[in-house]
Amino acid sequence: MALGVAASSLAKSAAAPPTLTLSPCDVPGLEGKAHCGTYEVWENRETRSGRKISLKVVVVPATGADRAPDPFVFLNGGPGESSTDGAPYLAHEFAKLRDRRDIFLVDQRGTGGSHPLNCEIFLPPGDLQGALGAFFPLEPIRQCRGKLEKDADLKLYTTSIAMDDIDEVRAALGYDRLNILGGSYGTRATQVYMRRHPERVRTAILYGVVPMDDKMPLHIPPGAERALKGVLAECAQEAACHAAFPKLEEESNAVWSTLGKGPVRARVLIPKTGEPTDVSLSRDLAAEGVRYMLYSSSAAGEVPAVLHQAALGDYTPIAERALSGRLQIVASGSSGMYLSVTCAEDVPWIDPKEAERLAAGTFIGDYRYVQQRAACALWPQGSIPKGFLEPVDAPVPTLLISGMWDPATPPSDAEKVARYLPKSLSIVVPHGGHSLDGLEGVECVTNLQIQFVERGSLEGLSKGCIDQIRRRPFRVEPLELKVIALSEADLTKFLGSYLEDGGPSQAEIVRRDGKLHIQFAAEGEYLLAPVAPTRFRLVGVSGLVLVFDVEGGAVRAARLLDSGSPVLKLVPKGAEGELTRP
Numbered sequence: 001m002a003l004g005v006a007a008s009s010l011a012k013s014a015a016a017p018p019t020l021t022l023s024p025c026d027v028p029g030l031e032g033k034a035h036c037g038t039y040e041v042w043e044n045r046e047t048r049s050g051r052k053i054s055l056k057v058v059v060v061p062a063t064g065a066d067r068a069p070d071p072f073v074f075l076n077g078g079p080g081e082s083s084t085d086g087a088p089y090l091a092h093e094f095a096k097l098r099d100r101r102d103i104f105l106v107d108q109r110g111t112g113g114s115h116p117l118n119c120e121i122f123l124p125p126g127d128l129q130g131a132l133g134a135f136f137p138l139e140p141i142r143q144c145r146g147k148l149e150k151d152a153d154l155k156l157y158t159t160s161i162a163m164d165d166i167d168e169v170r171a172a173l174g175y176d177r178l179n180i181l182g183g184s185y186g187t188r189a190t191q192v193y194m195r196r197h198p199e200r201v202r203t204a205i206l207y208g209v210v211p212m213d214d215k216m217p218l219h220i221p222p223g224a225e226r227a228l229k230g231v232l233a234e235c236a237q238e239a240a241c242h243a244a245f246p247k248l249e250e251e252s253n254a255v256w257s258t259l260g261k262g263p264v265r266a267r268v269l270i271p272k273t274g275e276p277t278d279v280s281l282s283r284d285l286a287a288e289g290v291r292y293m294l295y296s297s298s299a300a301g302e303v304p305a306v307l308h309q310a311a312l313g314d315y316t317p318i319a320e321r322a323l324s325g326r327l328q329i330v331a332s333g334s335s336g337m338y339l340s341v342t343c344a345e346d347v348p349w350i351d352p353k354e355a356e357r358l359a360a361g362t363f364i365g366d367y368r369y370v371q372q373r374a375a376c377a378l379w380p381q382g383s384i385p386k387g388f389l390e391p392v393d394a395p396v397p398t399l400l401i402s403g404m405w406d407p408a409t410p411p412s413d414a415e416k417v418a419r420y421l422p423k424s425l426s427i428v429v430p431h432g433g434h435s436l437d438g439l440e441g442v443e444c445v446t447n448l449q450i451q452f453v454e455r456g457s458l459e460g461l462s463k464g465c466i467d468q469i470r471r472r473p474f475r476v477e478p479l480e481l482k483v484i485a486l487s488e489a490d491l492t493k494f495l496g497s498y499l500e501d502g503g504p505s506q507a508e509i510v511r512r513d514g515k516l517h518i519q520f521a522a523e524g525e526y527l528l529a530p531v532a533p534t535r536f537r538l539v540g541v542s543g544l545v546l547v548f549d550v551e552g553g554a555v556r557a558a559r560l561l562d563s564g565s566p567v568l569k570l571v572p573k574g575a576e577g578e579l580t581r582p
Contacts, residue, residue: 020172022059028521029088031504035059039172041109041165043156051153056113057169058084060091060103070177070202071104072097072453075166075193077184077208079159079341080333082112088504096450104175106166108189110157110337117152117336119144122326128268128277131326132285132319135368136339136375145379148336155382157340163193167200177202179453184208184409184434185341191392191417203453204398208406208434209414213389216346217369218355220291220408221362227294227407227433228252228303228363234405234431235304235474244476245304251311256363259283266319271327271540274483274515274529281319284367286310289322291364292329294407297431298438298563299543302475309478317479317542324542343376345384391420398424399452399461401445403432425458431471438565441469475564480531480545490533491516493555494548498570501557507570518546 022035038054059071074090076083084105091098107114121140122131130137148154170178179202182190187206194201210216232248235241245251258264263280270277293299293306299321306317350369359366398421402411411428418424429436429445436442444465452461491511498507506521509528516528516536528536528546538544543563549556560568 018172019174020057020169022057025058027058027060027084027087029504029506029523030060030091033061034087035061038113039106039169041168043109043115043153045156045161045164051151053109053115053152054113055109055115055165055169056084056107057173058087058105059173060087060098060105062098062100062102063095064099066100067102068100069175070179071102071175073104073178073180075108075180075182075186075189076111077186078111078333078338079108079185079189080111080335080338081185082107082333083186084112092503093446094450097453101179101453104170104173104178106169108162108337109165110152110162110340111334115152117148117154117157117334117340119147119335120331121335122331126272128270128323129279131323131331132279132281135288135330135371136335138374138378141339141375141378144336149380152336154336154340154380155344157337158344158382158384159189159192159341160196160385160388163189163196166193167197170200176200179203179205181205181207181449185210187409187417188212188214191394194394194396194398195392198394198396201394201396202456204396205449205452206398206400206414206417208409209400209402209417210409211413211416212391213349214346214413215350215389216342217372218346218350218358220368221359221364221366223410224287224291224294224364224407225362226410227300227405228290230405231294231300231303234471238474240476241304241474245308248304248307252307252363255307255310256283256287259286264315266315268316268319268323269483269529269537269539271527274527274539276483279319279323281315281322284365285322286315286318287364288325288368289318289320291407292321292325293563294405295434296438296543296563297403297405297433297436297471298565300405300433301438301472301565302479302543302563305475305477305479316481320481320542324540328541339375339379340382342372343379344382345388347373347376348381349389391417393420393422395422397452397456397458399449399458400424400426401449402426402428403434403436404428404430406432406434408434423458425461425463427463427466429466430469432469437562437567438472439469440472441465444469472565480535480537483529483531483537486530486533488514493550493553494558496555497573498558499573501569501571503568505568505570 020039022037024033025036027034037057040052040054042048043051043053074083074086084107090103110117123140180190188210263282265278266281267276267278293303355369400414402414414426418426494509508519510517519525527539529539530536534548536546545561547559558570559566
């Protein structure tokens with residue numbers, strides 16, 4: 001039976017907009033039922049004629065009886081990432097908020113389940129060498145445009161239009177005001193919403209802050225250079241890391257010098273089969289691989305070891321990071337929506353001479369701008385409102401969160417945005433990257449966000465716990481890359497169903513063609529390649545290792561590590577345990 005707005009305890013607005021009826025639904029990885037539906041909007045909101053498109057809507061209902069009328073909203077990054085895919089994570093991470101508030105999610109037009117502008121851009125699919133080519137290869141971009149224009153006006157997928165969509169859905173569900181969490185590009189989307197609908201925002205959290213005039217990818221080279229130097233400096237200050245890599249800065253410079261002379265060979269694993277293959281790695285893609293590592297606080301802890309191995313002639317770790325970034329990040333979102341946004345809001349406003357100047361002397365260089373400009377020359381350019389690039393000045397209580405060594409959105413970006421927000425507080429997380437995974441004490445950041453939303457004000461919010469956040473020790477041993485052979489009998493004990501210890505995640509380990517595969521209920525399937533009798537790499541996702549705790553020939557638990565940091569503990573179905581998610 002469909003679940004109407006009133007049955008969801010959603011507040012009614014004074015006006016009488018079209019209503020949206022949601023139905024109970026199962027979301028992979030989410031305990032209990034969510035409420036799902038679609039809402040039609042005009043693709044051309046200005047003329048209100050022509051094509052209508054459907055937006056995917058998911059509401060994770062509040063769990064308590066005393067429900068607040070203002071929901072918690074998440075706007076994802078990219079641009080091009082689905083927001084509704086975050087439902088299981090948000091429900092778990094912000095469970096205290098969910099006690100009183102719905103979690104309200106809409107896939108922005110062009111993403112996820114909202115008329116997605118999806119294309120294969122690394123062709124043919126599965127060609128690893130092809131994935132190590134141009135950021136946006138031009139012939140696939142031409143094909144992508146031709147395919148998408150059959151069912152979409154690519155000029156109409158910009159941020160301002162999308163935020164008006166979301167406000168229309170808000171009204172249809174009867175919510176009066178929102179508490180918005182924006183991540184990365186989602187912080188720009190949040191600022192646009194705050195500018196266009198300030199009266200509808202109760203609180204805003206900007207996580208990895210993108211200024212309105214960021215003009216992506218203009219600041220990628222200096223941002224990545226700053227982050228790399230910061231991480232290497234922290235290694236030099238840590239006794240064990242400095243002892244292991246006493247000449248790290250020299251080695252880093254040597255790596256970029258070698259790559260500047262031409263591509264190098266690296267051996268990587270084919271994601272579908274786990275078989276090794278050689279690829280050619282250019283300087284551009286090696287730099288991109290290191291930059292992707294700097295995004296993650298956890299992966300950044302392996303950068304010294306990776307650069308050291310490269311200086312010794314082993315470029316496999318960098319090549320695998322570059323491939324993982326291309327296939328798991330670049331190709332996973334909506335490529336068409338990414339181009340529709342950046343080719344309207346960013347690239348046209350970049351001065352080529354400024355781009356060249358900012359890239360000079362950095363390990364990244366200007367390849368990203370040059371290639372993205374060429375791609376945008378093939379893409380329809382939408383229009384943006386007058387003053388779009390100007391700072392947003394809105395009287396909304398706003399919490400801004402930045403990682404100290406974020407290569408994409410450094411703390412200076414948050415400072416720039418905060419100057420125009422009269423009710424704002426900016427927090428810099430020590431050692432943090434674009435994400436904060438792998439840091440000790442990082443639960444402080446989540447707790448601050450929860451307290452802020454619960455209070456609806458920055459007054460009395462204490463950020464003292466931020467100073468207690470620490471980086472885990474840098475990795476000093478070589479990365480585990482060499483795959484070993486295990487017998488069928490050795491593999492059998494790992495088979496079966498697993499549950500997250502105290503959490504909602506589920507996984508199944510199966511054997512096909514003599515190899516193990518792990519199937520996550522919400523995240524897909526990965527081949528497991530053994531690097532030790534009880535340690536397996538997840539092929540195609542660099543940095544992820546599954547470690548089994550075996551006692552008496554039986555599996556007691558399995559720990560998923562990301563760049564050495566535990567992210568998930570699984571126990572065989574039926575076993576008891578407690579949650580260990582740092």
